[in-house]
Amino acid sequence: MDEATKRLYREYNDPSPRNKTLFLTLEDREKYKDFPTVDTLDGKPLPELLDRIYLGDCVEGMALLPSRTIDLIFADPPYNLGKDYGNNRMSLSEAEYREWTEEWISECVRILTENGSIYVCADWRYSCLIRSVLIGSGLIIKNRITWRREKGRGSDRNWKNNMEDIWFAVMSEDYKFNVDEVKVRKRVIAPYRENGIPKDWVETEEGERYRYTYPSNIWTDTVVPFWSMPENTPHPTQKPEMILERIIRASSDPGDIVLDPFMGSGTTAVVATKLGRHFIGFEINEEYLRLSMKRLDLIQRGLF
Numbered sequence: 306m307d308e309a310t311k312r313l314y315r316e317y318n319d320p321s322p323r324n325k326t327l328f329l330t331l332e333d334r335e336k337y338k339d340f341p342t343v344d345t346l347d348g349k350p351l352p353e354l355l356d357r358i359y360l361g362d363c364v365e366g367m368a369l370l371p372s373r374t375i376d377l378i379f380a381d382p383p384y385n386l387g388k389d390y391g392n393n394r395m396s397l398s399e400a401e402y403r404e405w406t407e408e409w410i411s412e413c414v415r416i417l418t419e420n421g422s423i424y425v426c427a428d429w430r431y432s433c434l435i436r437s438v439l440i441g442s443g444l445i446i447k448n449r450i451t452w453r454r455e456k457g458r459g460s461d462r463n464w465k466n467n468m469e470d471i472w473f474a475v476m477s478e479d480y481k482f483n484v485d486e487v488k489v490r491k492r493v494i495a496p497y498r499e500n501g502i503p504k505d506w507v508e509t510e511e512g513e514r515y516r517y518t519y520p521s522n523i524w525t526d527t528v529v530p531f532w533s534m535p536e537n538t539p540h541p542t543q544k545p546e547m548i549l550e551r552i553i554r555a556s557s558d559p560g561d562i563v564l565d566p567f568m569g570s571g572t573t574a575v576v577a578t579k580l581g582r583h584f585i586g587f588e589i590n591e592e593y594l595r596l597s598m599k600r601l602d603l604i605q606r607g608l609f
């Protein structure tokens with residue numbers, strides 16, 4: 306087992322009992338090994354392809370899916386910063402990274418429905434490149450969400466990088482956006498009344514005054530998962546479930562299909578399942594696929 310793989314296994318980490326990270330065990334290695342590979346997608350009808358994560362390259366996988374069938378895509382690609390993902394580590398020139406990004410985004414555009422949406426994560430170095438490729442692929446950019454993720458490495462000679470962008474783009478102006486699903490409960494500071502009646506706010510029996518406001522494009526209320534959180538896994542760049550929950554609630558309906566080309570530890574699959582959506586995912590590292598399968602298995606058994 307190589308070093309990156311060992312970091313995923315409890316046996317090699319021996320965490321303290323208070324550490325809630327969902328490690329793999331050596332038994333899991335045997336238990337979660339029947340994952341489909343991308344070539345098994347070929348020629349199968351869509352309903353048979355749902356709720357699975359396929360081992361292999363996402364461009365090859367998406368190329369085997371029928372056009373105009375996916376309602377929502379969440380993509381958290383490698384940021385081209387040389388991060389070690391076990392069997393893959395990306396360090397391309399800017400031109401090569403652009404070419405690769407164009408390749409997978411053009412497949413996304415082909416498979417999204419006419420009213421579908423795509424969210425693409427990026428850090429500041431390649432955020433402008435992602436925006437440019439999204440526009441060049443014919444998508445309509447609706448917003449750039451900035452996630453203040455808290456965790457970041459400090460520097461003596463630079464500003465600590467504490468943010469990531471999430472680009473929100475759509476196929477047409479006829480896109481879904483369930484704003485009531487993602488409104489934010491806020492305490493009312495200036496409780497304005499009209500004829501003695503609260504205007505757009507509510508008072509509880511305990512005297513708490515609140516209103517539901519429109520969600521903004523700066524997300525400051527969710528941190529990178531860490532060791533004391535049950536959702537945490539040893540995947541090096543896992544996204545918080547709350548980010549996926551917000552996106553899936555806003556941009557899909559129950560029963561819709563959510564696709565993640567870079568599934569990692571399975572966050573998109575986990576949240577889609579919890580919210581009653583179907584998912585399709587791709588992941589090139591089979592150890593990460595095991596982590597996803599373990600997370601999904603625990604949900605199906607009501608343990609997560």
Ligand SMILES: C[S@@+](CC[C@H](N)C(=O)[O-])C[C@H]1O[C@@H](n2cnc3c(N)ncnc32)[C@H](O)[C@@H]1O
Nearest residue numbers: 362363381390542543544567569570572588589
């Ligand atoms: C930034 S991580 C995604 C993390 C994920 N959002 C989560 O919450 O765990 C990117 C993932 O893409 C995978 N990957 C890299 N190249 C890929 C490719 N061509 N096709 C499919 N997966 C790929 C890596 O192994 C890594 O797990």
